[in-house]
Amino acid sequence: MPPLSRKLFVMFILLLALTACNGRNSQQTDNADIRIIAAVASTQVGQTELLITITDNAGNPINDAEVSVKGDMSHAGMTPVLAETSSGSDGVYKMPFEWTMGGDWIVNVEVVLADGRTASQQFNYEIAN
Amino acid sequence: MxxxxxxxxxxxxxxxxxxxxxxxxxxxxxxxxxxxxxxxxxxxxxxxxxxxxxxxxxxxxxxxxxxxxxxxxxxxxxxxxxxxxxxxxxxxxxxxxxxxxxxxxxxxxxxxxxxxxxxxxxxxxxxxxxxxxxxxxxxxxxxxxxxxxxxxxxxxxxxxxxxxxxxxxxxxxxxxxxxxxxxxxxxxxxxxxxxxxxxxxxxxxxxxxxxxxxxxxxxxxxxxxxxxxxxxxxxxxxxxRSPLKEATSSAPWPRRWDLNLLIIIFAFTGVGNAFGMVPPVYELELWLANLLRTDSEGLILFLIFAVLNLALPIGLSLAAAWLSRALAKRTEPLRYTLARYAPAFAPMAFAGWAAHYGGFHFLGSALSIIPVFQNFLLDHGIQALGQPNWALGPALPLSWLDPIELVIVLTGLAASLYALSHRARRAASRPDSPIAQLPWVLLLLGLAIAMMVVFYLPMEMRGSAFFS
Known part of the structure; x- marks a missing residue:
């Protein structure tokens, strides 16, 4: 095989190998011991309220967690909507949230428990104008 | 001297x-x-x-x-x-x-x-x-x-x-x-x-x-x-040189169908591309899906953009050229009339894209690269730039973006209208009368109105399959 063709072949294989690496899990830690359920009061553009329910696997509510939420639109560059709270009651954490635009939203909920354990989960919403 | x-x-x-x-x-x-x-x-x-x-x-x-x-x-x-x-x-x-x-x-x-x-x-x-x-x-x-x-x-x-x-x-x-x-x-x-x-x-x-x-x-x-x-x-x-040098040039512009239609198609695609992200396009998709009894979003979008980006600019510019030629009482080939006026559409075309990409997306999101880069470094163990501040995004207050887009579109329209009248005055053999320019003026106005309507509609960015 000529040297140049060999180099091109190696480059192609490297590219394919890189493709297989897809999906670095950016700063996310999932935890099978913690359950996160998200609900929203409205899926229309505008102000709404996010209800995040956190329980352990047995269904016992967890109230002493720090919950932070990052809502992203699917389009690159759109400023995310952020929210956080640390006051839960019966495992339910309420926080005001705003759908700033219609379209697909990806809401990532991150939870840090008092004992340092963390968990995160992603929820998808379709928001109407 | x-x-x-x-x-x-x-x-x-x-x-x-x-x-x-x-x-x-x-x-x-x-x-x-x-x-x-x-x-x-x-x-x-x-x-x-x-x-x-x-x-x-x-x-x-x-x-x-x-x-x-x-x-x-x-x-x-x-x-x-x-x-x-x-x-x-x-x-x-x-x-x-x-x-x-x-x-x-x-x-x-x-x-x-x-x-x-x-x-x-x-x-x-x-x-x-x-x-x-x-x-x-x-x-x-x-x-x-x-x-x-x-x-x-x-x-x-x-x-x-x-x-x-x-x-x-x-x-x-x-x-x-x-x-x-x-x-x-x-x-x-x-x-x-x-x-x-x-x-x-x-x-x-x-x-x-x-x-x-x-x-x-x-x-x-x-x-x-x-x-x-x-x-x-x-x-x-x-x-x-003057940015309007080409649009107003009296030097002969190639009388080629492809070149001249490209400029007008480029102007329409500026609107079509933005139209792909506003609520009416989803209603149109649904209507077409029911009409054609298909759930192929690719096919439906192909039809929509074939009409918006190709059929409409080609059809309307040929109609404008035909009408303009008749009103000017000329007997030249239609592509000569098209070549006389198509270059004047370049400022309007650019304005459409500039308002969308420069005015909305860039000015509305320019700073977003900072947290993204910080996050990239953190994911590779580099903490030199600290934790990402995801709230960074717009380079200007978001409430400024619509007026900025409006100014860009109106500037493009004014430049194109100026270029149009300039080219009409310097038309071969004799100037074209204002009435002969009218079809092109209407086409430019229509484009500008379409841009403003689309840009002022709320954007709706759907990244998932519409029919899912």
Whole structure:
């Protein structure tokens, strides 16, 4: 095989190998011991309220967690909507949230428990104008 | 006696002139862009799959497009100048697989128009803006396509006849303030080697086969400056000109269907591309889906964009040309009438894209690259820039964006109307009357209104399949 063709072949294989690496899990830690359920009061553009329910696997509510939420639109560059709270009651954490635009939203909920354990989960919403 | 001052030649400017003339100047710029492209490809494959968190999607769909608009508006075709896709050209030429000439029948803009249409359709159908992975596959496809065409053909057909980004840049750069020209035409007349186009053993000539003393337009000029480096008489100049020079020029504009329809199609695609992200397009999709009894979003979007981006501009511009010719009482071929007025659409066309990409996406998201880059570093164990502040995004208050877009569109409209009346006054044999300009004025007004309506609608960015 000529040297140049060999180099091109190696480059192609490297590219394919890189493709297989897809999906670095950016700063996310999932935890099978913690359950996160998200609900929203409205899926229309505008102000709404996010209800995040956190329980352990047995269904016992967890109230002493720090919950932070990052809502992203699917389009690159759109400023995310952020929210956080640390006051839960019966495992339910309420926080005001705003759908700033219609379209697909990806809401990532991150939870840090008092004992340092963390968990995160992603929820998808379709928001109407 | 007053003699007009010679136009400013940037190649003679202190610092910038030396940098532009530097033998390795283009290679340096291309290498920087190549390194950036490799970084984006890497993050596209390995980084967060969420588009707003990935360097590839943010840098390409927000920053590349934004900087492109500002570069075209304030300088010229700087992206083509530094284009990394043509960097493997030397390697491709070394391979010399075929050494063919680009087919004569394809030496026009029809292929470029087709590829641009396919690209815009894929952009909407596959939601490229929502997928870092697909975004970098597009980048890789560019590299491969440029490499193959360079290897197979002797000239640079990829840039001139195929590349959709090049097509975008070529048409837009007709309103740019920089242009290649020559200092003394007489020197060119007596020049034997014509190295600016033919090249020499030491330097390349013009890849897109433009002859410097005959250049009247930025169309097809990739601003590589190979002509300036090749000229043994140091006679090639990069001059500052009025951005409306081409739109108002009395020099004959090629009376080619492909070139003139390209400008008007480019104007309509500016609206069509933005229309792909407002609520009415989803209602239209549903209506068509029910009408055609199909759930193929690709097919439905293809039909929508075939009408908006092709059938409508071609049909309306032919109708305007026919009516204008009749009102002017001329007997010329229709393409002569089209060629008289189509260049006047360039400012309006650029304004549409500038309002969308520069005004909305870039100004509304310019700072988003900071947390994305911080996050990239953190994911690789580098904490030098600290934790990402995801709240960073808009470069200006969001409430300013709509008025800015409105000003851009109205400026484009005013420039196009001015160019239109200028071209009418200087029409061959006799000026065209205002009534003969009316069909074109109405077409421009219609375009401007469509842009304003679409830009003022709430955007709705759906990255998932509509029919899911």
């Amino acid at each position: 007053h003699a007009p001052a010679p136009p400013t030649n940037l190649l003679n400017a202190p610092l910038i002139g030396r940098l532009l003339r530097w033998r390795w100047g283009r290679l340096f710029g291309q290498t920087l862009f190549l390194l950036a492209a490799l970084l984006l490809i890497y993050d596209g494959f390995t980084g967060p799959p969420l588009a707003p968190e990935n360097l590839a999607s943010v840098a390409i769909w927000v920053h590349y497009r934004g900087f492109l608009i500002f570069a075209l508006l304030f300088a010229g075709n700087l992206f083509c100048m530094n284009c990394p896709f043509t960097l493997p050209r030397t390697l491709a030429h070394k391979l010399s697989l075929a050494g063919w000439r680009w087919p004569r029948r394809l030496r026009n803009k029809w292929v470029a128009i087709s590829v641009l249409m396919i690209y815009l359709w894929l952009y909407e159908w596959l939601d490229l803006w929502a997928s870092p992975l697909l975004t970098v596959w597009i980048v890789i496809a560019y590299f491969i396509a440029a490499f193959i065409l360079e290897a197979l053909f002797t000239e640079s057909p990829f840039c001139k006849y195929v590349c959709p980004l090049g097509t975008f840049n070529f048409v837009s750069s007709t309103i740019s303030p920089l242009q290649i020209t020559v200092s003394d035409g007489e020197i060119c007349r007596t020049c034997v080697g014509k190295e600016c186009i033919n090249g020499s053993p030491q330097t390349l000539g013009c890849g897109t086969q433009l002859f410097a003393p005959q250049i009247q337009s930025n169309l097809d000029c990739v601003l590589c400056l190979d002509c300036a480096r090749a000229c043994p008489h140091d006679n090639v100049a990069l001059t500052v």
